[in-house]
Amino acid sequence: MKSWFRHPFARAMAALALVLLLGFIFNADGAFFKWGTHSDMYRAISVYGILACGMTMVIIIGGIDLGVGSILGLSAVLFSLLAIRQGWPPWMAIPATLMAGAVCGLAAGGLIARFRVQPFIATLAMMVFARGLAKWISGGQKISTVIQKANGDFMNVPVPAVFDQLGAKILHGNLAVVTVIFLISIMVCWIILTKLRWGRFMYAIGGNEEAARLSGIPVWAMKLLAYGLSGLFCAVAGICQAAQELQGDPEAGVSYELTAIAIVVIGGTSLAGGRGGIGLTLLGALTIGYLEKILSINAVGEAARLMLTGVIIVGAVLFQRMRK
Amino acid sequence: MPCLEANSNSIPPAAEMPLVEMSGIGKTFAGVRVLEDVRFELSPGEVHVLAGENGAGKSTLMKILCGVYPDYEGEIRLAGRPVRFKSPHDAFRHGIAVIHQEIALIPDLSVVDNIFLGREPVRRGGWLDRSGQRTKAREILDQLGLDLDERQPAGDFSVAIRQMIGIAKALTFAAEVIIMDEPTATLNGPEAERLFTLIARLKAQGRGIIYISHKMEEIYRLGDRATVLRDGRFINTARLPDLPEEEFIRWLVGRKLDQQFPPRRASPGATRLEVTGFPLPNPAGSRNNVGAGVTFRVAAGEILGFAGLQGSGNSELFHGLFGACGDEVGDSVMLDGRPFRSVSPAYSLRHGVALLTNDRKGNGLVPALSTARNITLAALKKFSPRGWLRPKSEQEAAATQRDALNIRVASLDQEVGELSGGNQQKVVLAKWLETAPKVLLLDEPTRGVDIGAKHEIYELMNRLTATGISILLITSEMPELLALADRILVMHRGRIVAEFDRTVATPEKIAHAAMGE
Numbered sequence: 001m002k003s004w005f006r007h008p009f010a011r012a013m014a015a016l017a018l019v020l021l022l023g024f025i026f027n028a029d030g031a032f033f034k035w036g037t038h039s040d041m042y043r044a045i046s047v048y049g050i051l052a053c054g055m056t057m058v059i060i061i062g063g064i065d066l067g068v069g070s071i072l073g074l075s076a077v078l079f080s081l082l083a084i085r086q087g088w089p090p091w092m093a094i095p096a097t098l099m100a101g102a103v104c105g106l107a108a109g110g111l112i113a114r115f116r117v118q119p120f121i122a123t124l125a126m127m128v129f130a131r132g133l134a135k136w137i138s139g140g141q142k143i144s145t146v147i148q149k150a151n152g153d154f155m156n157v158p159v160p161a162v163f164d165q166l167g168a169k170i171l172h173g174n175l176a177v178v179t180v181i182f183l184i185s186i187m188v189c190w191i192i193l194t195k196l197r198w199g200r201f202m203y204a205i206g207g208n209e210e211a212a213r214l215s216g217i218p219v220w221a222m223k224l225l226a227y228g229l230s231g232l233f234c235a236v237a238g239i240c241q242a243a244q245e246l247q248g249d250p251e252a253g254v255s256y257e258l259t260a261i262a263i264v265v266i267g268g269t270s271l272a273g274g275r276g277g278i279g280l281t282l283l284g285a286l287t288i289g290y291l292e293k294i295l296s297i298n299a300v301g302e303a304a305r306l307m308l309t310g311v312i313i314v315g316a317v318l319f320q321r322m323r324k
Numbered sequence: 325m326p327c328l329e330a331n332s333n334s335i336p337p338a339a340e341m342p343l344v345e346m347s348g349i350g351k352t353f354a355g356v357r358v359l360e361d362v363r364f365e366l367s368p369g370e371v372h373v374l375a376g377e378n379g380a381g382k383s384t385l386m387k388i389l390c391g392v393y394p395d396y397e398g399e400i401r402l403a404g405r406p407v408r409f410k411s412p413h414d415a416f417r418h419g420i421a422v423i424h425q426e427i428a429l430i431p432d433l434s435v436v437d438n439i440f441l442g443r444e445p446v447r448r449g450g451w452l453d454r455s456g457q458r459t460k461a462r463e464i465l466d467q468l469g470l471d472l473d474e475r476q477p478a479g480d481f482s483v484a485i486r487q488m489i490g491i492a493k494a495l496t497f498a499a500e501v502i503i504m505d506e507p508t509a510t511l512n513g514p515e516a517e518r519l520f521t522l523i524a525r526l527k528a529q530g531r532g533i534i535y536i537s538h539k540m541e542e543i544y545r546l547g548d549r550a551t552v553l554r555d556g557r558f559i560n561t562a563r564l565p566d567l568p569e570e571e572f573i574r575w576l577v578g579r580k581l582d583q584q585f586p587p588r589r590a591s592p593g594a595t596r597l598e599v600t601g602f603p604l605p606n607p608a609g610s611r612n613n614v615g616a617g618v619t620f621r622v623a624a625g626e627i628l629g630f631a632g633l634q635g636s637g638n639s640e641l642f643h644g645l646f647g648a649c650g651d652e653v654g655d656s657v658m659l660d661g662r663p664f665r666s667v668s669p670a671y672s673l674r675h676g677v678a679l680l681t682n683d684r685k686g687n688g689l690v691p692a693l694s695t696a697r698n699i700t701l702a703a704l705k706k707f708s709p710r711g712w713l714r715p716k717s718e719q720e721a722a723a724t725q726r727d728a729l730n731i732r733v734a735s736l737d738q739e740v741g742e743l744s745g746g747n748q749q750k751v752v753l754a755k756w757l758e759t760a761p762k763v764l765l766l767d768e769p770t771r772g773v774d775i776g777a778k779h780e781i782y783e784l785m786n787r788l789t790a791t792g793i794s795i796l797l798i799t800s801e802m803p804e805l806l807a808l809a810d811r812i813l814v815m816h817r818g819r820i821v822a823e824f825d826r827t828v829a830t831p832e833k834i835a836h837a838a839m840g841e
Contacts, residue, residue: 197708204701207690214648214679214687215702215755216670274692 008268008276012283015266015316019290028297035174037297043169043176045289047072047244049282050237051260053185054105054230056281057193059264061226062206062273063112063119067126068234068260071104072253074134075238080143080248083160090162098235104130105231106224113220113227123227127257134250144247159246166243178240182285185233189278192229202226206273263288266316287316341404343368343532344389344420344501350397351384358384362398362558364551366501366532371523371546373535373564375576376553377802382536385553386503389534390422391415403500421494422503429486431479436461438478439493464492468522484515488522502526503534508542520546538633540569540839552576573832585807586783588826592623592810596794597763598658604640604818605649617656618820620813622763627785627795629809631802631834637818638798639682642765645796646679647672659763673702676762680752680769682798688752691741695733696722698740698751703758725754730780746777753784764788767798782808802831816840 023032031037051068058065075097082093111122145157169176193199201222204212213219242248267284269276295305344366351359359381366372376382388396391409400407409415429438439461447453461474470488508516537543552559552575559575601617618641622628630638647666657664681687689698699722700707707718722736729750740751770778799805812829814822814837822837
């Protein structure tokens with residue numbers, strides 16, 4: 001293989017190109033060549049992509065975050081409760097939800113950084129806990145604009161404008177707002193990981209934690225930061241999810257953590273930590289998104305789709321690992 | 325040279341047919357000759373000490389004997405029959421067992437399961453013969469005088485007992501030759517005594533034991549004969565009772581101190597670091613407050629050498645001073661007349677104390693980061709005002725260090741994991757120099773570094789001390805210590821037991837002091 005292929009970005013591009021090639025071949029009578037197909041895929045992958053942004057930092061620092069799906073669900077419920085039931089204006093409801101997500105991430109990060117609980121265990125606990133909390137504050141019900149009154153009647157409250165705004169499409173319906181939010185998340189992570197000292201510290205900790213510690217790097221503070229940011233991105237994703245569904249579903253985001261991890265890994269970020277980047281995660285999100293889309297426009301049944309996705313994820317990762 | 329006279333003596337004849345005879349053994353690694361015409365012989369019922377400095381070729385020779393390196397020159401005879409082992413398993417089946425320093429037992433498995441691990445006796449149909457195993461294990465443990473419950477997990481026992489379980493494991497295969505590589509390195513006095521009793525028993529059973537150790541006391545106590553290697557060559561074999569200790573030490577360290585070291589012109593200035601009763605941290609992280617602690621002082625521009633055997637406390641002292649163990653130690657350290665609190669690496673680096681550890685892969689480098697990023701890692705605040713990185717000034721600083729230390733890289737963006745050992749070590753040094761230290765703690769700075777790079781590191785140390793930096797140096801290479809250090813402190817069991825000025829220090833004096841004599 002040529003030397004360019006050793007660069008992880010080139011390999012992630014190659015994986016994406018391969019999937020796109022599949023799309024060209026199995027284009028479902030030209031459906032693949034319509035912009036609508038693409039913009040729809042971008043919208044569908046955006047929530048997963050936002051989760052994958054935080055996940056990228058956590059994985060680079062040498063950890064894993066299994067709690068992202070549950071924190072998303074909790075955030076969606078909380079945001080709906082505040083914006084619909086409590087009638088909070090968006091400038092209060094959004095920061096409150098973001099704060100809650102960040103606190104969840106920080107709690108898991110604190111267990112990991114301070115008490116040396118394994119990331120898998122700490123975030124697994126957070127995954128269960130946050131799901132429970134989401135069900136508790138919602139009473140197990142979807143929080144929507146339909147409200148049951150004390151006498152058993154149902155009443156409809158108007159959808160808060162912020163839901164419509166976040167769930168909308170801009171540029172004449174060509175680009176979803178959530179996709180824009182996803183791209184902004186990517187930008188934020190890119191700045192943190194490549195432009196700030198924090199990012200360098202994260203790579204160093206993931207690459208060799210003991211060497212980082214002996215180099216005077218505040219290891220536990222950086223871990224808190226990574227997991228806290230991951231929680232924050234979960235809240236962003238949860239708000240987007242609620243806006244798209246016009247409700248806060250306590251069951252939202254179940255198994256999303258696995259998709260988020262798959263996106264990061266398919267991009268080529270190493271699960272061992274210390275190697276990878278947010279650009280790779282963007283490519284990974286596109287790869288997974290297109291894969292799903294191509295299978296669905298070709299009307300591949302769900303059973304076959306899941307099996308094929310599993311096979312292709314392994315294939316893509318092996319393909320990336322190929323050397324010389 | 326005394327060793328040449330000694331060389332002309334013939335090997336004292338063994339009483340009977342030797343168990344092992346190795347002759348004309350040679351081995352080359354990547355073009356480097358590590359063993360040249362080495363011979364070795366082991367008789368039944370003998371404890372034969374294999375001695376030599378680090379890098380003398382002891383472990384290579386033993387790895388050849390136990391099948392790890394099947395590719396060598398020369399001949400091995402086992403009870404008179406020529407053999408050539410293809411793998412460790414092959415050697416094991418011929419009755420050669422190795423007891424490593426760190427016994428590889430699986431802590432959660434029972435003693436029996438560990439003893440039979442990998443070669444479990446089975447009954448017809450592939451069923452484990454558990455009762456048979458237990459009977460056999462019991463028999464061997466009794467034979468070794470080990471009174472323990474063989475069903476208990478191996479992890480429940482002390483290192484000493486685990487080592488003996490390792491020996492029991494070796495004996496289940498009727499091992500005739502047992503290689504022990506520094507078995508007492510991790511044992512305390514009474515534990516070592518149990519091991520010595522066991523060795524006496526094995527001897528009485530007619531088994532041959534190859535014993536590797538740096539401790540003079542036990543060498544003379546246990547050994548029947550000793551073979552000394554140096555720089556991959558056979559120096560001599562002699563019966564230990566007839567071998568004066570002075571002669572033995574000269575065989576071990578007897579290299580002429582040549583001009584491989586640049587001349588050292590020390591100009592020590594005012595006192596830089598003053599350590600009074602500093603408690604040594606123990607490996608578990610908590611402080612070991614026995615004794616009065618360690619007391620010494622270092623002047624600006626001075627190189628203070630630390631000698632001592634494995635486990636003497638040198639490295640622990642360095643880690644403790646640097647704050648790598650995290651506890652506060654009160655006012656036992658003064659730096660330039662002000663109290664210095666060894667609380668954390670970050671604190672130490674801020675105050676101008678840096679530690680180069682003896683394990684650059686384990687905790688010195690971040691292999692996945694580029695050379696430039698490793699160099700700037702510990703001083704990154706300098707290159708990121710208000711948190712924003714300045715890649716250009718990073719590159720410039722890294723390039724300056726590269727030129728000053730003569731680090732050979734294709735590009736500063738090259739991952740540091742791809743560099744050679746010597747260049748990696750220079751990168752770690754550059755990282756610490758970038759923090760502008762006043763005191764450099766160097767723990768084995770030339771470990772795994774080739775001769776050329778070593779020389780450059782020596783010259784660098786001279787240049788640094790000329791600018792007033794104080795260096796504390798641990799090295800297990802005696803010539804290096806004698807050539808570089810202005811003063812030498814010798815540690816033994818966590819205490820400083822001797823101090824020598826460079827003008828009076830000799831390898832013999834240091835070796836004696838390091839063994840606690």
